[in-house]
Every structure is written in C-alpha cells, then in structure tokens.
C-alpha cells in the first residue's frame with residue numbers, strides 16, 4: 001500500500017510538532033517506527049488517508065467514536081450549536097439536560113461537573129477526595145492509565161507503557177511518594193496496602209473494567225472487596241469510567257457490574273467526538289467543589305454548547321433499541337474468528353472481550369493484570385499491526401490497546417476484516 005504522502009507529511013510535521021504527533025500514542029515508535037498514517041476524512045466505519053487508501057477503523061480515536069465517523073445526528077447537533085455560538089461563559093439549558101441524562105442512568109453521580117478531558121475529570125476527583133478526607137495519598141492499579149496529570153503518571157499503562165515510560169520524568173518524588181500501586185485483580189495485595197497506609201489514603205482509583213492494557217475484566221468479588229476495604233479505612237472509591245461508560249451498555253461499567261463508587265470520572269464517548277470530561281459523585285463529597293466548597297476547579301471551555309450538544313446526540317443514538325446487542329454480536333463474531341484463525345495458523349493468543357471491545361494478546365497465558373500484559377509478544381504484535389495496515393485495517397499501534405467495534409460497523413466489515421486477518425495470520 002502506497003503511503004508516500006503520509007511519509008512526506010510526517011517529515012514536515014516533525015519540523016514543527018514535537019515527534020510529529022499531538023499525542024504520543026499516535027506515533028508508530030512501538031511498532032517499529034515509520035510514518036503514522038495521515039488521515040484525510042472518516043465516514044462511518046472507514047477512514048481515508050491522504051494517499052487515498054481506505055481503512056476499516058477499530059481504533060475509534062482510542063474510544064470516543066462509538067458511532068464511527070461523521071454520524072449525521074451528531075454532526076447536525078454540532079453545526080446547530082456552532083451557528084448559535086460555540087461558547088458563552090454563562091450557564092445554558094443544554095448543560096442541565098445533559099447532566100440529567102447522565103445522572104438518570106448513573107445515579108451514583110448525584111451531582112456532576114463538566115470539564116474538557118478525561119485527564120481533567122480524574123485529576124479533579126483526586127483533589128476533591130483529598131479535600132473531603134483531609135488525606136493525601138492515593139492507590140492506583142498498576143498499568144491503569146488515568147490521564148496525564150502528575151499523580152497518576154506512575155506505573156501508567158496505555159501510551160506511557162507503550163513508549164516504555166510508565167513513570168514519567170518531570171514528576172517530583174514528593175508527588176510520586178503519594179501514589180501506591182498494587183496489581184489489578186489482587187485483593188490480598190490491596191488489603192495489605194490498605195493495612196499499611198489506610199489511614200493516609202484519600203481514595204483508590206479504579207478502572208472497573210481495565211481498558212488500558214487491553215481489556216481485563218475484574219475477577220468475581222474483586223470490586224466489591226475493594227469497596228469494602230476502602231470504606232473500612234474511611235477512604236473513597238473513584239471509578240475512572242473514561243473508557244468504560246456507555247461502551248458496553250447504556251450506562252457505566254458500574255451498572256453492568258452492580259458496584260457503586262463514591263465518585264466517577266467520564267470522558268471520551270460522552271463527547272460524541274468533541275473534547276469533554278465530567279466528574280461527579282455523592283452530594284456531600286461534591287459539595288467540596290467551588291463555589292460551594294473550598295476545592296477549586298474551573299474551566300473557560302467547560303460545558304461548551306458544541307461538546308454538550310454532541311454528547312446529547314451521541315447518547316441519544318445509543319438509546320436506540322438493539323444498539324449494544326449489535327455491537328456485542330459483531331464483537332463476538334470478530335473476536336471468535338480471530339481466535340480461531342490464530343489457532344489454525346499456530347499462533348498462541350489470548351482474547352479478552354467485553355461486548356464490542358476486545359484485546360488480542362500474543363501469549364498463551366491468561367491476561368489478568370499488567371504483568372501478564374507486559375509479557376505479551378510486542379514484536380509479533382508490531383508485525384501483525386503493519387501487515388493489517390497494508391490490508392486496510394487500522395488498530396492502535398500498541399500491544400496494550402483494545403479493538404473497538406462501533407455502531408457503524410456492519411457484518412460485511414467484519415467478514416472483510418476476517419478475510420484480511422486470515423492472510424495476515426498466515427504470513428505472520
């Protein structure tokens with residue numbers, strides 16, 4: 001496949017943009033280097049690059065694009081909002097409508113605040129938890145990614161792990177000292193950490209279904225155990241549902257799993273493809289936030305009508321009957337197909353799936369935590385990724401990222417993909 005224009009643009013981009021990309025996970029560094037693909041436009045489940053090549057998109061912009069590209073309802077909502085002015089600096093009715101829409105389905109978010117990204121949402125839940133508890137330390141699970149604020153770039157999965165920098169430079173030791181990491185799905189380790197530091201812990205950050213070293217489900221009783229232990233020590237449970245909310249069902253992973261956190265952070269899908277984040281939780285906790293309380297958080301762009309209108313349209317589309325069943329069916333078809341092909345061609349793989357999202361790991365061992373995911377064969381993934389790219393199938397350039405099926409994918413797209421992967425597994 002000819003990607004000469006992308007190659008030329010990558011040279012140009014590197015002259016003015018650091019690393020040629022505006023988010024490091026877009027670089028192809030972890031898959032052997034080379035130019036990332038410069039896209040010109042998207043349409044439904046497809047992308048078209050600057051050289052005119054078509055790709056089926058399983059990247060979904062790292063999660064948000066649950067309806068694929070250029071969804072008509074979302075685009076119309078955005079244009080309407082844009083014509084009315086994209087920013088007011090005053091409250092709007094849209095914000096009430098959207099907050100209500102979210103709280104109706106995620107009732108643990110009794111009070112909500114909109115921000116501009118998942119990073120901001122998580123960062124603020126930590127500040128609020130510290131204000132509420134008067135404690136400083138937090139616990140996070142190794143390999144989970146919670147955005148790029150200082151506190152959470154310790155043992156961070158996703159982009160940081162992909163690029164071999166899970167513990168970012170530029171973060172003072174005094175800040176890193178406030179973060180304790182334990183393995184996901186290991187309640188004994190969690191109990192031991194809480195026994196040791198429990199009275200200093202403000203909150204635990206949890207991806208209830210891990211989406212940042214593939215897809216990893218919590219083992220039976222794990223999240224319930226985390227809730228009990230955390231509350232017994234007077235600390236708060238924060239769910240980072242930036243990836244998981246509205247991904248597997250209309251609501252959060254907390255709805256799916258039947259567990260309730262004290263606070264929740266959202267992002268990605270709720271913005272319908274525009275920048276957004278949101279955080280919320282119990283009223284007595286959220287009352288810490290200014291103007292009601294002493295914990296400050298603000299945003300010039302927060303709650304802007306374009307993002308909110310896109311979010312309302314996106315969730316509206318997700319409410320249509322059969323939406324999640326279809327994504328689940330297509331996800332299963334593709335994932336089962338891949339597993340079967342890999343086995344027939346003699347490749348050892350483990351497949352973790354939830355609904356339309358799944359991870360294909362090149363390993364013969366189960367993947368239940370970050371250590372398991374780290375042990376996956378990255379070189380083999382890199383070859384797999386590049387071969388698939390030449391077949392017109394786009395994944396994230398990282399062995400740690402998931403495949404996302406959207407409402408725009410069709411059974412024909414899945415069978416096209418499986419024909420391509422059949423050739424790729426054979427060549428691998």
Ligand code: PMP
Pocket residue numbers: 062117118119120122145146147148158207211212240241242243267268
């Ligand atoms: N939390 C999780 C679970 C995420 O996956 C991400 C982004 N990958 C973030 C937070 C940060 O969100 P954003 O990139 O919008 O700042």
